[in-house]
Amino acid sequence: MGTRDRIVAAAEQVINELGLARATTREIARAAGCSEALLYKHFSRKEDLFHAVLLERMPALTPAVARLSGQVGVATVAENLEEFARAAIAFYRRSLPLSAGLLAEASLLTGFRAMLAETGGGPHLPILLLGAYLREEQKIGRVDADADPDSAAALLLGACHHRSVLGSLVDLGPDDALAPGLVATLIAGLAPR
Template structure:
């Protein structure tokens, strides 16, 4: 790396972070369907050309907001210090917060078949999609089952579908009632996990 590149790197990183912050704000206010790259660039204090130096398209920008500006549900699955139950409770609590905050951003594309198709194709082009949470929870449960912490007959895919579906439904109810958060998310997560894990699993 040249001296000029080293000097410019922090500036480029700061620009990307400002654009991401602006994108998160604009998308929360307008939804992904109505938010434009021009509006986001203006909110960040940059030109659209600067935005496209950091992001290929609006879908990549959306995915970056999802991964970097919304609550995470993945880190908990990587913490080996947690027991199965506590780790799963942490993941579900993260999902409740993730869906509650992302619902208002993403739901607007369902108002138009054309917008939904464009968003679906764009997200798929970046190797992403709404299956991510279910796959993450299933992968966590599969690792735990294979390590002997869950019964051999335990079905990770089915349980992941139940938990992720419950988290999404609970977040939908919160959004319908005008909130971007699930009240008592940790307690809700514990109750959901208790409904699907065997009582003797710690």
């Protein structure tokens, strides 16, 4: 593992242990086994380091969406959505500490928004891609023609995010237990009539 990767991994560890507000460059450098000067050789600002953690160390939903798009017409829509819901809950659960910190820190949020604008990325993309998957299933008759794929995608991902927030506050049992019921309820509104 190179120095830059070691610093990013240490930043993730420190953020998880201390929270974003208390994750200082001094603490991160100590955890990475390097000097603050070396840290700043790789990252010009603390915000850049936090953005690297978010983009490089957090599990992305894009691979789960890519798998899902390859499942059009394969297995059942419910099975495909359950697998995706489990991945989404895991993603939101793991990324919640960092994303909450971003929302609470104005300079980090401003920098993150600028980075998203430059790269064309953003947290809305999984919803759009999930909606596209449902539209493809709709075209082959596995989703009702009158269903709204984009609303269904927003409902599913919103519920997954909500579960991760609640699960951070209280013990709701295993996250995997939610996916089947959540998807079954959603499918009831999507199933061809």
